[in-house]
Amino acid sequence: MSVIVLAVLGLCWIVSVVCWIIVVIRMFGQGILTGILGIICSLYAMIWGFLNKDVQGLGAVMLAWVLSTLVSVGITIAYMSTMRAAAGAVPVP
């Protein structure tokens, strides 16, 4: 994996964790149990963030979180496919 792709991946991970922390802090503002759910299940935090993005002013945070997650998942899948193809596990078309 090239240095640029690794840098993009690292940036996406950092953006994701920062967005997650922002959303979890807002969730704790709504109640401790909600915050706990946000910690143990980042998926729930993401859904909660989307449903409350207008009330909590999380529009930009949620956009950044989703984009960074999509890019990091995409890069990971592409990398794994490349590795599998290189290993001969998946025939290259």
Place this chain on the structure above:
Amino acid sequence: MEGSGAVAGSEGPARAAASFGPRLLAIVAVAAGLQVALVAAGLGGLPCPLASATGVPCPGCGMSRAIVALLRGDWAEMLRLHALAPLLVLAGASAAIVAVLPESRRARVLRALSVLESRRIVPLAALLLLCTYWLARLASGWRG
């Protein structure tokens, strides 16, 4: 909505449930089902932001795999991955049952839940349990 007034001043999941009701539950159910299905198929799922960025597993890391192990009946694997998985499954199942209850009964359950949340000792005890479990796992060398 009959229950809205009763829980309007409350906070946390009770208020969320009162505000979004079946809509929130449906979205969470679909997303959770998708996540568990992806993990069960060995395709991963939504990556943990903390573990991805820092390499340190979050308090919930291993939960999806633990739920898959629980659904397969592999209790030993479930305990190894995340011992609190049954609690989350129980909470999810309870939420699903509450969502299909008649309006009046649902309002009563939400009211009881908001009373439980307002007693700080219960959520704080849950938070303490989660943090203790997380730190114990980190101390034992757990890396997700």
